Each structure stands twice: as structure tokens, then as C-alpha cells.
Amino acid sequence: MTEQEFAKFAMGLKTYYPRENLLPNRPAMELWYRQLQDLPYEVAETALNKWVSTNKWSPSIAEIRQMCCEVRQGEIPAxxxxxxxxxxxxxxxxxxxxxxxxxxxxxxxxxxxxxxxxxxxxxxxxxxxxxxxxxxxxxxxxxxxxxxxALMPAKLRSAIQKIQSNSMMMLEGREDE
Structure with missing residues (x-):
């Protein structure tokens, strides 16, 4: 999602939940955008529409990501x-x-x-x-x-794998000494 699309998404979020102090300033907008930018806009918009139709309170970042997963992949069968x-x-x-x-x-x-x-x-x-x-x-x-x-952005999964890989190499290096 582009910054312009996120601005539109954020405006919808604020409009749907006007009583809550959602995204009150520029730093908050930037932090939310950083966590949601990997999502396609139409998926995020559909997820928000689904959320709004089934929930009284505003979603968190994690709940938006979860709803996006459900929209894209469907629910995991029982x-x-x-x-x-x-x-x-x-x-x-x-x-x-x-x-x-x-x-x-x-x-x-x-x-x-x-x-x-x-x-x-x-x-x-x-x-x-x-x-x-x-x-x-x-x-x-x-x-x-x-x-x-599925909820984590690909960049985050990659960063975690890199850290874990580096940790394993460090542990293996210590065992050789």
C-alpha cells in the first residue's frame, strides 16, 4: 500500500471510529504505516470493511493484519x-x-x-x-x-531468520573453541 492509500485507509479508520483517539499525530501515522505498508490496499480496505461490520471497537495493527490474512486466504479449517x-x-x-x-x-x-x-x-x-x-x-x-x-510482514520474518541464523553461527563457533 502506498502512503496515499494508507492516508485514505487511516481516514476511513478514523471516520468509522470517531470517538477513539486513533492515529492522533504524524508519528503515529508513520508507525502504523510502517507496520501495514506491505499489505495490498484493496485487501486492507476489504479487511477494514469486514471488521467494521462485525466489531464495535477499532482494530489494532495485529487485528488488521489478521483480518487481511482471513480475507486473502480464508480461515484455516477446524x-x-x-x-x-x-x-x-x-x-x-x-x-x-x-x-x-x-x-x-x-x-x-x-x-x-x-x-x-x-x-x-x-x-x-x-x-x-x-x-x-x-x-x-x-x-x-x-x-x-x-x-x-502469515501475520508477520515478509521483511520481519526475514530479519528474524537472519538474527536466528547469526545466533546459530555464533553458538556453533563457540562449540568449536
Whole structure:
């Protein structure tokens, strides 16, 4: 979003929530713009319109980013819906067509299946209730990570990865001494 588009977005935000002291000065505008500039204007505007239609109070930066993710990607399916797709794939493909079955699963569901032991192991499970419980826990954790990752601007993710990489190199360097 350009600065001009952000100014229009900010004006809409102030207009929708006139009683709140939103973006009261230039430094506040600059800080908010810095945190939202990576978002496409039409996505941010749609997210704001969705927010306004469902919330009484003004959104925070994090809530705007979250709403933008929902507008762009849709909501992450509930774990129970994902589990049903796994069971459906088992019924259709069985354990002998694992690759075909995995292709029918979305990325998050497929990663969860892999982490709890793989598709074939679920097919041959002697206690599907335990697999279901494990799927639930792992899916929820991966969904949280995916959502957090999607909320962060790419520049911020890159900066974090660089810092973590540098920290790992420093730790490895100390071990060699």
C-alpha cells in the first residue's frame, strides 16, 4: 500500500471510529504505516470493511493484519474438518495409494499426518482414537504457527531468520573453541 492509500485507509479508520483517539499525530501515522505498508490496499480496505461490520471497537495493527490474512486466504479449517478429510482419503485410497491420498490433503493437514507417523500408519492403526487425539494436538499447533507466520510482514520474518541464523553461527563457533 502506498502512503496515499494508507492516508485514505487511516481516514476511513478514523471516520468509522470517531470517538477513539486513533492515529492522533504524524508519528503515529508513520508507525502504523510502517507496520501495514506491505499489505495490498484493496485487501486492507476489504479487511477494514469486514471488521467494521462485525466489531464495535477499532482494530489494532495485529487485528488488521489478521483480518487481511482471513480475507486473502480464508480461515484455516477446524481440526475436525481436516481429520474428516484424512478419514475420507483413507476410505477412498486405502494404505496402498498413499501418494494419491496425500495429494488430496491441504498442506497443513498433510504436514500433520506426516508428523503423527504418516498416512499408512493411520490406515493401519489399531487405535484410531489415539491417532485422532494426536492429530488434533499437532494440527492445532501447526495452525497457530502458520497463522502467526502469515501475520508477520515478509521483511520481519526475514530479519528474524537472519538474527536466528547469526545466533546459530555464533553458538556453533563457540562449540568449536
Amino acid at each position: 481440526w475436525s474438518e481436516a481429520w474428516e478429510t484424512v478419514l475420507h482419503a483413507i476410505r477412498i485410497y486405502g494404505s496402498y495409494r498413499q501418494q494419491d491420498a496425500m495429494m488430496t490433503l491441504d498442506d497443513l493437514t498433510a504436514r500433520t499426518v506426516t508428523q503423527i507417523g504418516g498416512f499408512v500408519n493411520i490406515c493401519r492403526s489399531e487405535n484410531i482414537d489415539i491417532d485422532r487425539a494426536n492429530f488434533h494436538m499437532v494440527y492445532e499447533e501447526l495452525a497457530k504457527r502458520k497463522q502467526k507466520d
